[in-house]
Amino acid sequence: MHYWSGRRLVVAVVFVGTLAAVPLLGRRADSSMRAGPEVTGFRLESVASELGIAFTHRAPSLDPRLDNVAPHVTALGASVSVTDVNDDGWSDLYFTSSRFGHDNALYVNRGDGTFDDVALAAGVADLNREGEGVSMGAVWGDYDNDGLEDLLVYKYGYLQLLRNTGELSFDDVTEAAGLRRWMNANGAVWLDYDRDGLLDLYVAGYFRAEIDLWHLRTTRIMQNSFEFASNGGANVLFRNLGDGSFADVTDSLGVGSTRWTMAVAAADFNDDGWPDLYLANDYGPEELYENQEGRRFTLSFAGVDTDSKSGMSVSLGDVLNRGRHDVFVTNISERGYLFQGNNLRLNYLEETRRFREVARGVVADAGWAWGAQFGDLNNDGWMDLFVANGFISADPDRDYWYGMSKVAGATGAVFEDAASWPPIGTASLSGYERSRVLLNREGRLTDVAEAVGVTDHYDGRAVAVVDLFNRGVLDVVVANQGAPVLVYRNTVAPGNHWIAFELVGTRSNRSAIGAEVVVAFGGRRQRRVVAGGMGFASQNDRRLHFGLGGETQVEDVEIRWPSGEVQRLEAPAMDRLHVVTEPERPSP
Amino acid sequence: MTDVALSNRRRVRAAWTMLGTIHPRYLIVFLITLILVVGEWRYAILGGYERLAAALGACVATEAVCSRLVRGRFANLASAYVSGISLSLLLKPQAGLLWPFALGGILAIGSKYVLVYRDRHLFNPSNFAISVLLLLAPGTVAILSHQWGNDLATNAIIWAVGLLVVSRARMLHVTLTYVVSFLLLAAVRAALVGGPLLAEIAPVTGPMYQLFIFFMVTDPRTTVRTRRGRILVACLVAVVEAVIRLAGDHNVGLLRPLYPAPPILALFLVGPVAMWVDLWREGRGHPGEPAGR
Numbered sequence A: 001m002h003y004w005s006g007r008r009l010v011v012a013v014v015f016v017g018t019l020a021a022v023p024l025l026g027r028r029a030d031s032s033m034r035a036g037p038e039v040t041g042f043r044l045e046s047v048a049s050e051l052g053i054a055f056t057h058r059a060p061s062l063d064p065r066l067d068n069v070a071p072h073v074t075a076l077g078a079s080v081s082v083t084d085v086n087d088d089g090w091s092d093l094y095f096t097s098s099r100f101g102h103d104n105a106l107y108v109n110r111g112d113g114t115f116d117d118v119a120l121a122a123g124v125a126d127l128n129r130e131g132e133g134v135s136m137g138a139v140w141g142d143y144d145n146d147g148l149e150d151l152l153v154y155k156y157g158y159l160q161l162l163r164n165t166g167e168l169s170f171d172d173v174t175e176a177a178g179l180r181r182w183m184n185a186n187g188a189v190w191l192d193y194d195r196d197g198l199l200d201l202y203v204a205g206y207f208r209a210e211i212d213l214w215h216l217r218t219t220r221i222m223q224n225s226f227e228f229a230s231n232g233g234a235n236v237l238f239r240n241l242g243d244g245s246f247a248d249v250t251d252s253l254g255v256g257s258t259r260w261t262m263a264v265a266a267a268d269f270n271d272d273g274w275p276d277l278y279l280a281n282d283y284g285p286e287e288l289y290e291n292q293e294g295r296r297f298t299l300s301f302a303g304v305d306t307d308s309k310s311g312m313s314v315s316l317g318d319v320l321n322r323g324r325h326d327v328f329v330t331n332i333s334e335r336g337y338l339f340q341g342n343n344l345r346l347n348y349l350e351e352t353r354r355f356r357e358v359a360r361g362v363v364a365d366a367g368w369a370w371g372a373q374f375g376d377l378n379n380d381g382w383m384d385l386f387v388a389n390g391f392i393s394a395d396p397d398r399d400y401w402y403g404m405s406k407v408a409g410a411t412g413a414v415f416e417d418a419a420s421w422p423p424i425g426t427a428s429l430s431g432y433e434r435s436r437v438l439l440n441r442e443g444r445l446t447d448v449a450e451a452v453g454v455t456d457h458y459d460g461r462a463v464a465v466v467d468l469f470n471r472g473v474l475d476v477v478v479a480n481q482g483a484p485v486l487v488y489r490n491t492v493a494p495g496n497h498w499i500a501f502e503l504v505g506t507r508s509n510r511s512a513i514g515a516e517v518v519v520a521f522g523g524r525r526q527r528r529v530v531a532g533g534m535g536f537a538s539q540n541d542r543r544l545h546f547g548l549g550g551e552t553q554v555e556d557v558e559i560r561w562p563s564g565e566v567q568r569l570e571a572p573a574m575d576r577l578h579v580v581t582e583p584e585r586p587s588p
Numbered sequence B: 001m002t003d004v005a006l007s008n009r010r011r012v013r014a015a016w017t018m019l020g021t022i023h024p025r026y027l028i029v030f031l032i033t034l035i036l037v038v039g040e041w042r043y044a045i046l047g048g049y050e051r052l053a054a055a056l057g058a059c060v061a062t063e064a065v066c067s068r069l070v071r072g073r074f075a076n077l078a079s080a081y082v083s084g085i086s087l088s089l090l091l092k093p094q095a096g097l098l099w100p101f102a103l104g105g106i107l108a109i110g111s112k113y114v115l116v117y118r119d120r121h122l123f124n125p126s127n128f129a130i131s132v133l134l135l136l137a138p139g140t141v142a143i144l145s146h147q148w149g150n151d152l153a154t155n156a157i158i159w160a161v162g163l164l165v166v167s168r169a170r171m172l173h174v175t176l177t178y179v180v181s182f183l184l185l186a187a188v189r190a191a192l193v194g195g196p197l198l199a200e201i202a203p204v205t206g207p208m209y210q211l212f213i214f215f216m217v218t219d220p221r222t223t224v225r226t227r228r229g230r231i232l233v234a235c236l237v238a239v240v241e242a243v244i245r246l247a248g249d250h251n252v253g254l255l256r257p258l259y260p261a262p263p264i265l266a267l268f269l270v271g272p273v274a275m276w277v278d279l280w281r282e283g284r285g286h287p288g289e290p291a292g293r
Helices: A006-025 A064-073 A401-408 B003-021 B024-043 B049-071 B078-090 B099-114 B125-136 B152-168 B172-193 B197-205 B207-216 B227-249 B253-258 B262-283
Strands: A042-046 A079-083 A092-096 A105-109 A115-117 A133-141 A150-158 A160-164 A170-172 A182-191 A200-207 A236-240 A246-248 A260-267 A276-282 A287-292 A296-299 A314-317 A326-329 A343-348 A354-357 A369-375 A384-389 A395-399 A436-441 A444-447 A460-466 A475-480 A486-492 A497-504 A516-521 A524-529 A544-549 A556-560 A566-569 A577-581 B091-093 B141-143
Touching: A006 B049, A006 B099, A006 B125, A079 A133, A079 A460, A079 A475, A092 A133, A092 A475, A133 A182, A150 A200, A200 A276, A260 A314, A276 A314, A369 A475, A384 A460, A384 A475, A401 B197, A401 B227, A497 A516, A497 A556, A516 A544, A524 A544, A566 A577, B024 B078, B024 B152, B024 B207, B049 B078, B049 B099, B078 B091, B078 B099, B078 B125, B078 B207, B091 B099, B099 B125, B125 B141, B125 B207, B125 B262, B152 B172, B152 B207, B172 B197, B172 B207, B172 B227, B197 B207, B207 B262, B227 B253, B227 B262
Parallel strands: A182 A260, A314 A369, A369 A460, A497 A577
Antiparallel strands: A042 A486, A079 A092, A092 A105, A105 A115, A133 A150, A150 A160, A150 A182, A160 A170, A182 A200, A200 A236, A200 A260, A236 A246, A260 A276, A276 A287, A287 A296, A314 A326, A326 A343, A343 A354, A369 A384, A384 A436, A436 A444, A460 A475, A475 A486, A497 A544, A516 A524, A516 A556, A556 A566, B091 B141
16 A cells, blocks of 8 residues: 555645645734724824924943943933923823933923923932942822922932922922832832822832842842742832831831832722732742732732733723723843743632733733833824833844843753843843834724824833823823833824813822722713833833723713712813812812 | 661562563553642642543543454553543643643544554653644643642652663653763753753753653654664653754744743654654664563
8 A cells, every 4th residue: 555545645734734834824913903093093103302202311331240241231321301391281291211410300391392401400400329229210299299299219229309389490309208228129010009198109119128239249140030039129119107207017018029120100099999010920830919998908819910921010990891990011122042921810709809911912912111101102092012122222133132031941050140141241131112003992902003103213202191281192201221212293183083081189189199080971981090000111201191082972970089089070061171179168 | 788788679579570560551551640639639630520531531532443343352451541641741731721622632642553663653642742733822822841849759759660660661762861971961951051950950840851761762652763862762752852952042923833842842743753664664674672671
């Protein structure tokens, strides 16, 4: 009988067919949809230079003992945070740099389409000094409830609290506030965890606090595992005592995670009225700390800890308009080497006490993803997603992925010693990656970055969404590592409506951080929270913006203040910003 | 020596002898199951039980169907079980993709019935499937290269049991030859590249290597007949791997697809050629010796 006769031939045909199917099925879904504004409903135009914003981030120089991994260790620090620093109704921008002698910038919005950097005169520029550390990010919050937004700058170095004294002037009150503490931090949020009307502060440690990155005593400073590392800097919760000072309550509240936390978001995920903490940890699983009525936090097992990855950013959005805080955490994907994938976790805590991970295709795989923010970019009533990407863009012909893969699988003892890492030299590591703009079409996310005009290949880090020109549309600001910031002015096709809210706390903290707004329209309910920091090294416009699509009226607006007050607005006017002050007295 | 010590020695010897009576195939089954259980328990290594079901289901079904069609009888499914577990542990595709496990299973077992010479298959089944997926679908498929907690204790357990199993399977010489060759070549590479020696040695402590060393390079069905030949092949695999690694260090673009999994792809290149030569020599009357099981 001939060898390839009969049934064996059938097996061979099936085998070859299967082989042929592999490259067809294995094509990476990484291309941006080509469509015009008539499909996307908006267009983003890079306008930083037109606005007078010309800020370039500078990376730090560290101890020479880290030279072999310097581009990796120094690849963070570009941040953006939004506030209205002079309370003139126009959003201003604060950017950090991370090299000694290089200034941070505070761009004040003049309201006429131009911005001025007033950081030096205001005393918030010269913060990167030897012996003090370098800036990694900043968050704004009115910690003393005086109506002026104050600034907390977190560093690889000493924290710095700068009190806004009005007239674009700041005092350094770090020492008096009890916050002069060396932390190698990459994230922080303001929140009122005990709902006493005073903003507390949660700072995320990255490298251990005892490490001075300019004067190393050892090179054993890296992670002790690629995906389960727990030897990072401890996170710290500072309670606002109300007299201008803060107390470290980390241990008694149980939130001193030593994972390598990159980003934190605070919101009431489980609808119990208390703000919880969601941590995106680098080299480890995510963590959700549920707030037990301000007395303690407990680490939740809500399905966020089951897949260990490299969390870089945590953003909250109501993806399906269910009135829930869903979570987007960015991670790493690299062709051939690693598909950790971003997480889009839908909140089903009420039904199952768990989140459900649903990221697939372009949502999961955006490259080496960093900051991300939700925002309804075309005002169609569905929250879109902007994702910044790219880690180290250096020599495009040299790639460090192979070099890193040598130690990534090694035992922790090897991996945690920076001296064991192969020299990175001039190589790139997931460099020259483009940002993604994921358009939400009734719950389905499609990448339209190129179609809407986002084509940059900088190493994006922090993203903030903000209505810079008070037009009822969300613009996008991106802080890039070692590169100029980008400001994308958004032009939205006419026809869709919107509504926005600026909240002012009275019994709650004046910044209204932690307040939540649920807008019901067209049979849907969309929820947003006023955040004291969100994404990676970023803080959005605290005015909450809702696109309404073609709806001609809002059915209901519910405001849940941190004090516990629930306020309803009846038939608020559309296409305008509503400034809402919390009722002085509790509702009957 | 005390009576107690003597008694203990007898017990150990009896256990070792009993271990020797178990068919090596089942020792391998035990070891891979142990790795699966420990990896899942400590690190949720699978990333979802549906992945295990897809890989295992495809392997077992393909083995059953192919053996019935081609040989007219159902084959023992232990080999398919090992391949299925290996694929579910080693493949790390994009989120939500199950097809790499299902197709990987079909390719792994199918290769045993299609890519044959003188009625012997040429490729280690898991190695073939993983290599094909990595080379043809790098945009969506990657390999386990890090998710083992980077934990020395877990590695030590796997190594202890693994060495025990390969020694009873009479393949210890292959494992040791490969490891020694890897270490020597790592020193050479470190000297040539100029980086830290630990960085070159480090990969062998990772999870991909443990599966490679104990399940792939030692697979008796796809190793050559003579002990000397097996030692030579293990050396050759290490050498080809070193070449791939050096090319990676020097960013040779042409070989980039090989860099994510140098040992797997080195075996993919060397293994079938060695098998073919060995079988060809066998056909010409060159004597060999049983492959150990």
